[in-house]
Amino acid sequence: SQKIEQNSEALNIQEGKTATLTCNYTNYSPAYLQWYRQDPGRGPVFLLLIRENEKEKRKERLKVTFDTTLKQSLFHITASQPADSATYLCATMDSSYKLIFGSGTRLLVRP
């Protein structure tokens, strides 16, 4: 069955640097991957979706890539700010067409 793996270790970076988070899937190449942001005590909020046939997607300071050879998606935040500190979840569809999530990577941006 499909699984989503994200680095459980927190990523700690300096304000202004680019944050790069990794999402790996274990099985077949999914039709798309999604990224969500979750703040403490709140529900996840959808950020970006990238389809299998798209190599890269951008939204303001966010960029997502999809590499089917590496079975991986990278999520970048350029010019990071302390307000970007949150947990970022990767998700995709499983074989029964339900969304499955990784456990998330916590990002901490130091001022």
Place this chain on the structure above:
Amino acid sequence: NAGVTQTPKFQVLKTGQSMTLQCAQDMNHNSMYWYRQDPGMGLRLIYYSASEGTTDKGEVPNGYNVSRLNKREFSLRLESAAPSQTSVYFCANRLAGVVDTQYFGPGTRLTVL
């Protein structure tokens, strides 16, 4: 426009007690979902409802029941709470026909003693 709302925000139960978590949406979306989130395990699907009057099991349905009486509301019931059900519960919805982007409620933090 509140989106997805959940009540209560916090709840403490004793083992064996029952309770119902409420979820309501004002987005007119067909599909609704209940997840639980535990540290290091991510979001796991408990039950979902593709449309009013239908429900299906997700990955971790044991110990839970759900009810989708109308399009707006989807409730999750714990008949006899166990400490293993201590978790944060999220309700979500999805607009049918659109790629499976989901909209989440604020969550209910449940502790079972």
